[in-house]
Amino acid sequence: MGAIALRKIEKWFGDLQVIKGVDLDISDGEFVVFVGPSGCGKSTLLRMIGGLEEISRGQLLIDGKDVTSDPPSRRGLSMVFQSYALYPHMSVRDNMGFSLKTAGAPKSVIDEKVSEASRILKLDDYLDRRPKALSGGQRQRVAIGRSIVRDPTAFLFDEPLSNLDAALRVEMRYEIAKLHQALASTMIYVTHDQVEAMTLADRIVVLEFGTIAQAGTPRELYENPANLFVAQFIGSPAMNVMACTTDGASYRLDGGRGGDFSGDRPAVKLGVRPEHISLGDAGTGQLDGTVDVLEYLGADTFVIIDAGSAGRLTVRLIGDSELKPGSQVGLSFDGPVHFFDADGRAI
Incomplete structure (x- = not known):
């Protein structure tokens, strides 16, 4: 299960309010994309869901349980960042299985989960390589694989394709879409690129200055924008x-x-x-x-x-x-x- 509910979520940095009472329900298995211009609060909102930013006011529920005050380790979520953050001295195999190893999982369980993630992401030929021998797209797949082995409640992606060139971005969009089909897991994805949002999302959440300007399917937002901001932001x-x-x-x-x-x-x-x-x-x-x-x-x-x-x-x-x-x-x-x-x- 991976249903996530935000109830009047707010974030304050001193006297500055950056998230202004967000209410949102994300269904189990749904692919939701947070999109908006720089500074609109999309990454902050994602980090609040992941537990990397404290929630100033409001409630965060995961599968009906209030996890507002829980640390990241107790939320069962897995995050993929813009930076690959791979250990350069470890092989792909060891990078992907590291979180399970530190958690004390048996070697047989680690090998099984790494093999399954490797099969899904087509990394079987690279398991014994180190990150420096991989392309940018392959490194990002390893970072995603590291998340898959944990079998999380939901995946959180924070602009994972920003460091890739145009061709690799297209390729990785396809990989992430196929991954969602294969895993049927809840995914929340942050991007400023509305093309990524349109092609990947089951539902897009357009953020404007810390509030939700509109939420809906890509078709709904494109054909029936609720306001001028959404109308001009969605579409290329x-x-x-x-x-x-x-x-x-x-x-x-x-x-x-x-x-x-x-x-x-x-x-x-x-x-x-x-x-x-x-x-x-x-x-x-x-x-x-x-x-x-x-x-x-x-x-x-x-x-x-x-x-x-x-x-x-x-x-x-x-x-x-x-x-x-x-x-x-x-x-x-x-x-x-x-x-x-x-x-x-x-x-």
């Missing part, structure tokens, strides 16, 4: 946001035209995803702009458009484009359009 490229005014059943863009509006209160911002904009002749659609830069990525082309007072917008096109910088275009919104009020709440 980010959602385009423009100033607008509304009047009854219609809206008008600042520096452009408009369309239909059916909100229950006035909107001051309009958001539209890059893939939900099509390009045509100037004078068509919701507003006009000038092609500024084209970013060709093979399967996609990102067209950066200067739309005057509406701002700089990004349009995602499939494949290549014959547009040239300086071209005049009209932008039409042909997908979901999101509206936000003066407080940034979705309408």
Whole structure:
């Protein structure tokens, strides 16, 4: 079992409050990702769950038991850090089994658990090597293997892929996703990379200044952001946001035209995803702009458009484009359009 519940969790450093009354339920076997910009409190919250930071106020429950005051060793959790923290003088085998050895486990039990973790992580060919003979991705797998052998209640990952290059990050994302499928264990994962969050999570928790801005599945957050912060943070490229005014059943863009509006209160911002904009002749659609830069990525082309007072917008096109910088275009919104009020709440 690995159900974790946070009840009005707060963290104070003197007079500074960094976690501001977080309530969250994490189900047994769920993969939850904490995501947000630097300084939002995601690593602090993870360390509080792990017992590495004291909880100032509130309760932490693991499988219904209050562990708020328990030390890390009694919580049954295992943590994987950004730093591999492997012993350089030990082999992979000894690194993975070290925690069991210090706990006094029999050698037969250690060998069995190390072998099982090695099989899951495909480390059988590296068990007798030392860390200096491994790549970054292999070292991170060893660090994860060291956690697996303890058979923890839940795994806590604190930005484990930050030290890897782009190709290894993709590979390790796959490895962690497969690991979750194989173990069916509760996993809490911290990252500032929303692509990692979208691809790995059963549920994403977006943190903003120590509070939960929104929690939901990747699809829910992408298609129905609760506020402007989530709308602009989730998605790559980010959602385009423009100033607008509304009047009854219609809206008008600042520096452009408009369309239909059916909100229950006035909107001051309009958001539209890059893939939900099509390009045509100037004078068509919701507003006009000038092609500024084209970013060709093979399967996609990102067209950066200067739309005057509406701002700089990004349009995602499939494949290549014959547009040239300086071209005049009209932008039409042909997908979901999101509206936000003066407080940034979705309408």
